[in-house]
Amino acid sequence: MCGIVGFTGGRQAAPVLIDGLKRLEYRGYDSAGIAVADGGKIGVAKVKGYVKNLAELTHDGADIPGTMGVGHTRWATHGVPNDINAHPHLSCDGRFAVVHNGIIENYAQLREELTRQGYEFVSETDTEVIAHLLESVYAGDAKKAVMKAFSRLKGSYAIGILCTDGSGRIFAVREAGPLIIGLGVGENYFASDVSALVQHTKNVIYMEDGQFAELTPEDVTIFDSFGRPVERKVSRVTWDVEAAEKGGYEHFMLKEIMEQPATFKATVEPRVVDGEVVFENFSLTDEELHGINHIVITACGSAGYAGQVGRYVIEELCRMPVSVELASELRYRNPIIGEHTLLIVISQSGETADTIAAMRECKLRGARTLAIVNVVGSTISKLADNVIYTWAGPEIAVATTKGYTTQVAVLDMLAIYLAKRLGTIDGARYSHLVEELLGMPAKIQRALDLNKNIEELAESLSYHNDIYFIGRNLDYAVCLEGALKLKEISYIFAEAYAAGELKHGTIALVEEDSLVVAIACYEPLFEKTMSNIEEVKARGAKVLAVALEDNKKIFTKADEYLMVPRCEPIFTPIAEIIPLQLFAYYVARANGCDIDKPKNLAKSVTVE
Ligand code: G6P
Numbered sequence: 001m002c003g004i005v006g007f008t009g010g011r012q013a014a015p016v017l018i019d020g021l022k023r024l025e026y027r028g029y030d031s032a033g034i035a036v037a038d039g040g041k042i043g044v045a046k047v048k049g050y051v052k053n054l055a056e057l058t059h060d061g062a063d064i065p066g067t068m069g070v071g072h073t074r075w076a077t078h079g080v081p082n083d084i085n086a087h088p089h090l091s092c093d094g095r096f097a098v099v100h101n102g103i104i105e106n107y108a109q110l111r112e113e114l115t116r117q118g119y120e121f122v123s124e125t126d127t128e129v130i131a132h133l134l135e136s137v138y139a140g141d142a143k144k145a146v147m148k149a150f151s152r153l154k155g156s157y158a159i160g161i162l163c164t165d166g167s168g169r170i171f172a173v174r175e176a177g178p179l180i181i182g183l184g185v186g187e188n189y190f191a192s193d194v195s196a197l198v199q200h201t202k203n204v205i206y207m208e209d210g211q212f213a214e215l216t217p218e219d220v221t222i223f224d225s226f227g228r229p230v231e232r233k234v235s236r237v238t239w240d241v242e243a244a245e246k247g248g249y250e251h252f253m254l255k256e257i258m259e260q261p262a263t264f265k266a267t268v269e270p271r272v273v274d275g276e277v278v279f280e281n282f283s284l285t286d287e288e289l290h291g292i293n294h295i296v297i298t299a300c301g302s303a304g305y306a307g308q309v310g311r312y313v314i315e316e317l318c319r320m321p322v323s324v325e326l327a328s329e330l331r332y333r334n335p336i337i338g339e340h341t342l343l344i345v346i347s348q349s350g351e352t353a354d355t356i357a358a359m360r361e362c363k364l365r366g367a368r369t370l371a372i373v374n375v376v377g378s379t380i381s382k383l384a385d386n387v388i389y390t391w392a393g394p395e396i397a398v399a400t401t402k403g404y405t406t407q408v409a410v411l412d413m414l415a416i417y418l419a420k421r422l423g424t425i426d427g428a429r430y431s432h433l434v435e436e437l438l439g440m441p442a443k444i445q446r447a448l449d450l451n452k453n454i455e456e457l458a459e460s461l462s463y464h465n466d467i468y469f470i471g472r473n474l475d476y477a478v479c480l481e482g483a484l485k486l487k488e489i490s491y492i493f494a495e496a497y498a499a500g501e502l503k504h505g506t507i508a509l510v511e512e513d514s515l516v517v518a519i520a521c522y523e524p525l526f527e528k529t530m531s532n533i534e535e536v537k538a539r540g541a542k543v544l545a546v547a548l549e550d551n552k553k554i555f556t557k558a559d560e561y562l563m564v565p566r567c568e569p570i571f572t573p574i575a576e577i578i579p580l581q582l583f584a585y586y587v588a589r590a591n592g593c594d595i596d597k598p599k600n601l602a603k604s605v606t607v608e
Contacts, residue, residue: 009187014061028075031086035097038066079124102157310411350378458586471519482580512540
């Protein structure tokens with residue numbers, strides 16, 4: 001939610017900032033702006049809409065002189081998207097420019113206080129209070145002003161500050177919002193995501209909550225909230241800039257769909273050693289593991305739907321009760337969770353506000369925590385007792401694809417791993433499942449290749465206003481994600497229902513030419529799903545079936561179909577979601593939607 005960049009060096013800052021913003025745009029895209037200091041004056045350019053509008057306005061930054069500055073791409077919280085509410089915001093004296101991600105919870109009180117002191121507000125944002133607050137506490141030392149202002153702010157935020165007090169410094173402040181420092185040669189940077197830094201440097205520092213940083217072209221110092229320098233922990237980014245570029249595809253989403261055989265392999269293969277699943281730094285002892293009597297999975301959005309797949313697989317293999325809880329609900333539910341609970345937290349970004357809050361709540365109650373996270377160094381990865389990274393590489397499209405399949409990959413591996421340690425799986429089945437999992441990248445590739453007509457098919461069905469997804473057991477878990485993908489990027493009403501629930505309400509909505517996507521790969525319940533297909537067809541619905549490629553029976557019943565390669569049954573969801581991702585993609589494309597930047601959504605929801 002909102003992207004932040006900062007730069008200080010010996011070259012013109014504006015083009016660097018705009019390039020960084022383009023790479024962060026998936027975090028928010030309703031307005032964009034930069035502020036650059038040039039000889040004691042701050043030049044600002046900001047505009048409603050995409051970063052490309054800002055680039056056009058400033059000729060890719062060429063019009064704005066100066067060698068240090070900050071930039072922002074916005075996902076509005078306080079105040080509508082317009083040029084005035086766009087960041088950066090300036091102090092009245094023009095000494096400070098501020099960009100901000102997150103929410104200042106006490107902004108109303110600060111705004112009143114500062115207004116009484118005579119500061120004039122021009123925007124509706126909470127961010128503007130920071131700029132005026134900085135001016136009000138400034139007494140000749142920018143670092144002290146940052147520290148003082150920091151101590152007055154409540155909420156969760158990441159802030160970038162530009163100050164023209166002549167010393168060539170920019171500041172970054174972190175309190176529960178992602179912020180990363182990039183270390184260059186003769187220049188330094190900060191950004192809310194590594195993807196804005198990798199084209200400049202692979203040496204980064206992940207800031208922690210309650211820290212602020214002072215950046216000059218030559219040096220970076222990190223301080224705690226009392227202004228005491230803290231040790232810098234430099235990490236190395238392991239992926240290249242090409243990983244965060246489109247690589248010839250029309251959209252990041254399509255590129256990321258196509259990457260899935262490779263990302264799945266990258267997640268699984270290094271963790272199978274001599275036929276055994278091994279996890280790095282998995283610290284639960286056998287005694288602790290046997291003391292666990294309940295697994296709770298918590299997450300938001302697609303990560304939660306990956307958790308739904310995980311629930312079936314873990315329960316099946318480990319014979320342990322598993323519940324999947326929406327993080328936004330769990331955090332406020334006074335949950336019955338204690339030291340015998342293993343909490344599995346799933347998050348691509350590792351920064352989702354509700355997921356973090358739910359995790360903190362459960363940790364307070366004594367739960368052991370295991371995080372499945374993609375972004376290295378993210379908040380959730382740091383909070384967890386154990387972390388398993390999905391190693392999917394940067395995911396840029398707002399609608400997750402490879403993020404989801406790699407989360408399912410880890411959950412499948414975890415189920416196999418835990419089953420062995422708990423003694424609920426025999427050796428032959430264990431070896432078989434490990435072997436099958438290693439074979440899944442080829443199955444994903446086949447799922448990509450099988451449905452040659454999918455673009456045409458999606459186009460022909462793209463006129464529907466509402467689409468129902470039905471399935472049972474693992475197929476139902478996949479329905480949830482398939483429907484979410486479609487609604488996120490095509491804005492078509494799409495909802496998933498357990499097929500067995502049809503008769504309890506949903507069937508009332510089915511009429512002539514309704515489109516029902518029936519996922520029917522789970523063979524033990526195939527006949528039951530077939531009955532549901534008959535029922536909706538009897539009421540005039542058109543059925544798009546998603547079925548195993550060798551299942552002849554369904555092809556005689558369905559109006560249209562998408563094929564899935566035969567896999568080990570518990571791993572079928574991984575192949576099943578592929579045609580549904582493609583279907584959502586091509587429906588959205590046929591309807592002219594902005595696929596990588598769907599309206600009102602953001603990749604990483606760092607506010608509640
Ligand atoms: C947003 C994204 C979704 C994602 C969800 C959870 O809503 O648009 O794609 O599933 O957040 O994000 P996380 O980073 O925690 O997986």
